[in-house]
Amino acid sequence: TLVFTELHQIIGNLTEESWNSNGEWKKILLCAGNFSISSPLTFIVLGKIYLNKKKIPGQSAGNFSISTKATARTKNTYNSYSSLPKISEHVPKHNSNLTDPEFGYFLAGLIEGDGWFGFNQLHIIFSERDVSLAYLIKKRIGYGNVYKIKDKKAFRYICKNNTGLSIIFSLINGKFVSKFKYEQLIKHNYDKTFHYKILPPSKAISFDNYWLAGFTQADGCFHISIVKSKTHKTGFSVRLEFSIKQNDDVPLKLLNSKLNMGNLSQDSSGIWCYKSTGYKTSALLIDYFDTFHLFGGKYVDYLKFRKVYIMITEGKHLEEKGIIKIKSIATKGSSETSTQEV
Incomplete structure (x- = not known):
């Protein structure tokens, strides 16, 4: 006293x-x-x-x-959580039955994140935890095959069938945001093969379609971290980290500009990374992903991220019981595994 x-x-x-x-x-x-x-x-x-x-x-x-x-x-700092947007504890019903435009945006984001076009072929990489999505895409397109990648916790969807490629091309055409996959289509004459005009990339990210969901599905990470802190009475602070790593910096710069929060950096190997640990960013992302859903293991990671955010808005991250609960949620797995190098 x-x-x-x-x-x-x-x-x-x-x-x-x-x-x-x-x-x-x-x-x-x-x-x-x-x-x-x-x-x-x-x-x-x-x-x-x-x-x-x-x-x-x-x-x-x-x-x-x-x-x-x-x-x-x-x-x-103990009361800063009180001004955060509140969200419902009830998770919106997951929607896997997307319309063609919705599925097209999701597929475009997924391909820009972890796919590539070759001559009359498309390859998309999936982490082992997301393999169910690979089979869902195969079923939706009606063509292609899913293969286990040797010595990797990853799978590959490959479509070489012209009818299947034509369906994919019609779904994703004009929905890319960066030039790289667009240039692959031009290089391999997809316009002449499938008689479609190849539409240019939008160079913009919208929170009103599934593109970001697909892009995050590819190489996004929802991570819950608990770090020691001298300013918190529990001795720990809780961070909600959202990050995406890519070789192409354009989508990440667009995302950084759209969210207007977070940081963009490049490591010594040339890989770019967007990262945010802000609770306000978490609120914006939850508002988006509650509408535009993820799949497989990435969806599970998102639900954990969402659950901890709710605990933070209730101030439970400042209580010892809350820290124990958050540790339990966090140690059950995260989505930090990147498949971009596969």
């Missing part, structure tokens, strides 16, 4: 060097505790007090007064 007499002792021990370099303001850090001090200062637990140095006529050197205009400024 910090009482007024103790504060008086602190103030009495301040010297000329205790003031900031501009000679006007001094910051005092307060310890946590219960206390009551009347005007002119208002104290806040774990806050910071800024005192106004004011020379009074006749006052001896080294003494000072406290301005009645002095204010207390505090950054309360």
Whole structure:
């Protein structure tokens, strides 16, 4: 407990060097505790007090007064969760029966994330946990085969049938956002083979279609991390991390610009990574993925991410029981496995 007499002792021990370099303001850090001090200062637990140095006529050197205009400024990290958007605990019913336009956007995003066009063939890579999606696509297209990749926890969908490729081309045409897959179609004369004009990439990301869902399905990661923290009474802070790694920086730059939050970086091998650990970003993503669904293991990872976000909006990440529960959710697996190098 910090009482007024103790504060008086602190103030009495301040010297000329205790003031900031501009000679006007001094910051005092307060310890946590219960206390009551009347005007002119208002104290806040774990806050910071800024005192106004004011020379009074006749006052001896080294003494000072406290301005009645002095204010207390505090950054309360414990209550920041209260302003986060609330979401329902009830998960929207999963929709796997997409319309052709919906499926086309999802497939375009998936191919831009982890697929490529060769001469009369399409390859898409899936993590082992998402293999059910590979078979769903095979069933939806009606052509192609799914193969296990040797020594990898991954599968490959390959379509070499012209009828199947024509169906795929008609679904994804004009729905790419970057030039790379578009240029593959041009290089291998898909327009002449299938008698379609190859439409250019949009160079834009929308939250009103399935493209981002497909792109995230390819190489997105929903990660729950619990790190040690000296500023939290439980000793831990909780982070919700969303990230995507790609060779092509264009989709990631578009995503970074669209969300207007997060960071974009490039590692020494040339791989680009978009990453965000902000709760506000999490809220935007949940609003999107509740409408435009993921599949397989990636969908399970998203549900865990979503569940922890709800706990955070309720302040449970600040309680020991909540931390234990979040640890239990997080240690049951994450989507950090990337298949881009396969």
